[in-house]
Amino acid sequence: MKEKNQLNPGRKQPLILEIKGNALDDGPGIRSVVFFKGCPLSCAWCHNPESKRVGVEIGFEANKCVGCDTCIGVCPENALSRVNPFFVDRTACSLCFQCVKNCPSGALERIGRPMAVEDVVATVVRDKSFYDTSGGGVTLSGGEPTLFMDYTADLLRLLKAQGIHTLVETCGLFDIDAFTEKLLPWIDTIYFDIKIMDPADHKRFCGASNETILKNFKVLHEWAQNGGAEVLARTPLIPDITDTPENLEAVAAFLKQCGADKARLLPYHPLWKQKKFKIGIADPAGQNPKSMDAFQDETALQNCRSIFETAGITL
Ligand code: SF4
Ligand code: SF4
Numbered sequence: 001m002k003e004k005n006q007l008n009p010g011r012k013q014p015l016i017l018e019i020k021g022n023a024l025d026d027g028p029g030i031r032s033v034v035f036f037k038g039c040p041l042s043c044a045w046c047h048n049p050e051s052k053r054v055g056v057e058i059g060f061e062a063n064k065c066v067g068c069d070t071c072i073g074v075c076p077e078n079a080l081s082r083v084n085p086f087f088v089d090r091t092a093c094s095l096c097f098q099c100v101k102n103c104p105s106g107a108l109e110r111i112g113r114p115m116a117v118e119d120v121v122a123t124v125v126r127d128k129s130f131y132d133t134s135g136g137g138v139t140l141s142g143g144e145p146t147l148f149m150d151y152t153a154d155l156l157r158l159l160k161a162q163g164i165h166t167l168v169e170t171c172g173l174f175d176i177d178a179f180t181e182k183l184l185p186w187i188d189t190i191y192f193d194i195k196i197m198d199p200a201d202h203k204r205f206c207g208a209s210n211e212t213i214l215k216n217f218k219v220l221h222e223w224a225q226n227g228g229a230e231v232l233a234r235t236p237l238i239p240d241i242t243d244t245p246e247n248l249e250a251v252a253a254f255l256k257q258c259g260a261d262k263a264r265l266l267p268y269h270p271l272w273k274q275k276k277f278k279i280g281i282a283d284p285a286g287q288n289p290k291s292m293d294a295f296q297d298e299t300a301l302q303n304c305r306s307i308f309e310t311a312g313i314t315l
Helices: 070-074 098-102 117-134 145-161 176-186 199-206 211-225 245-258 272-278 298-310
Strands: 015-023 031-037 057-060 108-111 137-141 166-170 189-193 230-236 263-266
Touching: 015 117, 031 117, 031 145, 070 098, 098 108, 117 137, 117 145, 137 145, 145 166, 145 176, 176 211, 189 211, 211 230, 211 245, 230 245, 245 263, 245 298, 263 298
Parallel strands: 031 137, 137 166, 166 189, 189 230, 230 263
Antiparallel strands: 015 031, 057 108
């Protein structure tokens, strides 16, 4: 095991989307959340679609644009046009970000920035007094922090050296040996997504098999029972995809089989569609169920909760 101040040389550098302070929904207490860019899954409903790709992107939000057309004048590639439904032609854009620099309203945005581990730590440590008084800490989210094992290991190690509680949110698709060796010693809590139990549906809606994910959960849950980091399974409730009785019963049965008796259900929200549009992706008509256009109502949520509660899983 590395010493707390010893960093991994030549580690793969992720782009950071955002560091959000005063977060109350991503773990106990008041937290800072570091959002990584890049994910090995490709979930049809991803709530952070701008975090899927590893590389830098340009975003455009039409509702912020004041129509000055300054950006069109400075673009060296003629990539901006009112005729284009997304405004930006990403096949022509060279990502020079001249338009972003000159936009007066923040409608154009660079998505993803490299950040040294030490700079991330320096940013989040400013709120340490809030973490200490609220039982909070720092959450690594995404995207997928485990996609950058060495960087994430260094970050977690430096956070623990500052006495900060660490939580990693993961999609579960990673190399378990690297995870247990490099990350686990520095993690206090893991939020582990289990979305779909049927392997074919998982591949169809998330872009990869769930075999490794389920195996990894079992291993980490066993570690947790032997004094390792706490692991909490989470299932996002996606209308007619993950929230069906068949799927929720199968997830609950899997958790019981692993010996897990706690989980969390994440209510659905449809705002991801606007975020997708911002990065130039339209939903092909008819690809997703109509029910994905609206928030879930309380009755639907309660039906989902009761499936877990009946199976003996505390929410
Ligand atoms: S990033 Fe550069 S090339 Fe792309 S749209 Fe903006 S100005 Fe044009
Ligand atoms: S510079 Fe910004 S505000 Fe002006 S037209 Fe371009 S995107 Fe809109």
